[in-house]
Amino acid sequence: MSSTVDNRHVRGRMPGLGRLTKSLGLSRISMRYKIIVGGSALAVIGIGALFAPVIAPYDPIAQDISNAFSPPTTSHLFGTDQFGRDVLSRVIFAARLDLQIALVATVFCLIIGVLFGLIAGYRGGITDQVIGRLIDFVVAFPAIVAVIALIAFLGNDMLNLYIALTITGWTSYARLVRGETFRVKALPYIDSARALGFSHSRIVLRHILPNVISPAGIYWITDMVGTILLVTSLSFLGLGPHPPTPEWGAMIAEARPFLLMAWWISVFPGLAIAVTGIALALLGDGLDEALSPRS
Amino acid sequence: MSLLEVTGLVTSFGSHQRANVVDDVSLDVDAGEVVGLVGESGSGKSLLLRSIVQALPPKFVVSSGRIGFAGNDVTHLSGRELRELRGRHIGMIFQDPISALNPVLTIGAQLQETLKFTGGVRRGADRKRRAIEYLDVVGVSEPDRRMHSYPHELSGGMAQRVMIALALVGEPQLLLADEPTSALDVTVQAQIMKLLDDLRKRSGMAIVLVTHDFGVVAQACNRVYVMYAGQIVERASVAELCSNPRHPYTIGLMNSIPRMDGDRHLLAGIPGAPPDLGEMPIGCRFASRCSFVVDGCRDSEVKLQDISAAHSVACGQVEQVARQRKRHATDEEAGVF
Numbered sequence: 001m002s003s004t005v006d007n008r009h010v011r012g013r014m015p016g017l018g019r020l021t022k023s024l025g026l027s028r029i030s031m032r033y034k035i036i037v038g039g040s041a042l043a044v045i046g047i048g049a050l051f052a053p054v055i056a057p058y059d060p061i062a063q064d065i066s067n068a069f070s071p072p073t074t075s076h077l078f079g080t081d082q083f084g085r086d087v088l089s090r091v092i093f094a095a096r097l098d099l100q101i102a103l104v105a106t107v108f109c110l111i112i113g114v115l116f117g118l119i120a121g122y123r124g125g126i127t128d129q130v131i132g133r134l135i136d137f138v139v140a141f142p143a144i145v146a147v148i149a150l151i152a153f154l155g156n157d158m159l160n161l162y163i164a165l166t167i168t169g170w171t172s173y174a175r176l177v178r179g180e181t182f183r184v185k186a187l188p189y190i191d192s193a194r195a196l197g198f199s200h201s202r203i204v205l206r207h208i209l210p211n212v213i214s215p216a217g218i219y220w221i222t223d224m225v226g227t228i229l230l231v232t233s234l235s236f237l238g239l240g241p242h243p244p245t246p247e248w249g250a251m252i253a254e255a256r257p258f259l260l261m262a263w264w265i266s267v268f269p270g271l272a273i274a275v276t277g278i279a280l281a282l283l284g285d286g287l288d289e290a291l292s293p294r295s
Numbered sequence: 296m297s298l299l300e301v302t303g304l305v306t307s308f309g310s311h312q313r314a315n316v317v318d319d320v321s322l323d324v325d326a327g328e329v330v331g332l333v334g335e336s337g338s339g340k341s342l343l344l345r346s347i348v349q350a351l352p353p354k355f356v357v358s359s360g361r362i363g364f365a366g367n368d369v370t371h372l373s374g375r376e377l378r379e380l381r382g383r384h385i386g387m388i389f390q391d392p393i394s395a396l397n398p399v400l401t402i403g404a405q406l407q408e409t410l411k412f413t414g415g416v417r418r419g420a421d422r423k424r425r426a427i428e429y430l431d432v433v434g435v436s437e438p439d440r441r442m443h444s445y446p447h448e449l450s451g452g453m454a455q456r457v458m459i460a461l462a463l464v465g466e467p468q469l470l471l472a473d474e475p476t477s478a479l480d481v482t483v484q485a486q487i488m489k490l491l492d493d494l495r496k497r498s499g500m501a502i503v504l505v506t507h508d509f510g511v512v513a514q515a516c517n518r519v520y521v522m523y524a525g526q527i528v529e530r531a532s533v534a535e536l537c538s539n540p541r542h543p544y545t546i547g548l549m550n551s552i553p554r555m556d557g558d559r560h561l562l563a564g565i566p567g568a569p570p571d572l573g574e575m576p577i578g579c580r581f582a583s584r585c586s587f588v589v590d591g592c593r594d595s596e597v598k599l600q601d602i603s604a605a606h607s608v609a610c611g612q613v614e615q616v617a618r619q620r621k622r623h624a625t626d627e628e629a630g631v632f
Binding site: 192193196198207 | 346350381388391395399408409412458464
């Protein structure tokens, strides 16, 4: 589809994309392999999250104090925590929450960022200046600091978490789409769409959007990695879902005092974060290569 | 009254140091007529066309003049009226047809979209049928199969045919063709010109043909405007211009065409380059490249003046040019050249 859409130059602008797989020594793995491995790992995690109540062997918040700190056994594959809760079940249920947050927050960012990027790129001039300054203003704050400040200001609940993540996260999409829109709107077929008497909204949505969306779509996958890391970091710091709700970052934080005597309580949620992140990064990287004209 | 009447059009670039890229141009086109607009790259031909439909690139504005189309002044139209004008009354086709089509939509989708929003065809099935009809009219082979093709799968000539079909959907009275054949092979050029001529005969639409190819002009046009550095320097019927070009620039352009007949000699060309848009000379803009130049040329602006009923030239040295051409002609007959 996008054989004529040149997004080579976008690669350099994507934070984390490529770099992650490269630092893991995976850069020479072929693009098809990346998509298959990343996609299927993600599918397994996704199905686990979707059908958590069916798959999880135990209730994630049911305590069994007599069986606390049990190391991994056949009945508790990932062991139990300080309250005797099954770590495997908690990891599976936490996937549900973490993936949901990552998905919803990045979709909001995608929609708002693409909208602003299209408007800034298409209108240009003063509109572009205003949106550009707004982006600079948001980017000036480190994301995690900004999110913590916003949650502290708005209050710690799910809706406010989404709001904070969206406010800080839309800018990359807007920049990507703005740049692409600038390039595409100068192409002859936009002139010919104008010459055919199409309205601005029709030109933007039907003729520009499909030609600028693919870099943003690829970035979206990479952005989910960042968002999962951000959300788990936040809840590690205590700014997230309240206990006993299972959440990877919170699980690691709760297990911190017992790290030396009961490693399994924190290692398995940590592994879940790492595997999810790598799967998404592989998928994003593979898709980026598949869609860029060099391949 | 003419279909299109442009009077005193000035199009300028930038807000502070204004550069007039189209300067005091007047042009008229009658219904059913083919008018050629000839000039070097950068002479303002394309910007003149775009000014007519008010579809200029950013930072270009029509700063004065009147653009009359079918009795209305285009410069006073609202956004909605302009879109209506562009789609239904004035069609436009472009130089590079493949990039003038949206790369991610099939040509069928693009035709049907245009039929829906510009042609006002409501029923989906009708749109599909009409789209195939249009492809057939412009000579696309196997139109029902081609509907599913993407622009990059088409040859240049095929894409230009699709572009023409798109422009025809609104049944325009005027077609603005911006170098429609420059990007095509010579053989395909001839086919496209023939197609345009057939369509013109059938529908009676007028065509403004921008080109730098005098061959195309001689074949297709009724009248010609020669443009240099944003101004019209000569205006005449095709027959008159070809047999009796009077502006030194026009003569230079014609001498730059290779000829198949007669003696072969080095192509003449025109020395130098057009003046910088930011610093236009006060007098004749061609003065620095002209071999007939005298001091008077640089002092005051040269206006377009009628030398006969169907021929106007903007040159202060018309007589001298004519005399020298006559001498050349006798020299050539005598075999001196």
